[in-house]
Amino acid sequence: MTGDDYRYRFDPExxxxxxxxxxxxxxxxxxxxxxxxxxxxVIEQKANELGRFLLGKSILDFAEPLPKLLRHDNRxxxxxxxxxxxxxxxxxxxxxxxxxxxxxxxxxxxxxxxYRPVMERLMG
Numbered sequence: 001m002t003g004d005d006y007r008y009r010f011d012p013e014x015x016x017x018x019x020x021x022x023x024x025x026x027x028x029x030x031x032x033x034x035x036x037x038x039x040x041x042v043i044e045q046k047a048n049e050l051g052r053f054l055l056g057k058s059i060l061d062f063a064e065p066l067p068k069l070l071r072h073d074n075r076x077x078x079x080x081x082x083x084x085x086x087x088x089x090x091x092x093x094x095x096x097x098x099x100x101x102x103x104x105x106x107x108x109x110x111x112x113x114x115y116r117p118v119m120e121r122l123m124g
Contacts, residue, residue: 032065077114080122081106092121 029036032045042065053060081102089099098118105112114122 030065037065077119077122078106078112084122094118094121 026039028039030039030042031037032042037045046062049058049060052058081099084099086096086099089096102114102118105114
């Protein structure tokens with residue numbers, strides 16, 4: 001932070017590391033009206049549809065395209081973590097502290113992130 005206005009100054013490299021995944025996500029293809037379009041094109045089309053709707057020239061349809069939001073956690077994994085006992089996790093090679101934090105994360109309603117080796121031990 002710099003100065004009295006509490007503005008953040010980021011290095012160009014840090015900005016680029018943030019913007020690259022954002023661009024990649026927005027430039028993923030999505031099926032809309034029988035064609036595969038980029039999200040920026042879809043957003044532009046929906047903004048035009050909204051303008052025509054507000055002018056009374058057309059109807060509004062925000063049902064298409066449906067975004068596919070992929071979650072990396074599932075109910076199975078959450079249930080498995082919730083029902084695990086300490087002796088079983090010791091057999092699986094999962095430390096007691098890891099089990100504690102996994103249970104804490106399962107109790108929260110946020111998306112669950114589990115380190116890949118731990119997930120393999122849990123599901124394997």
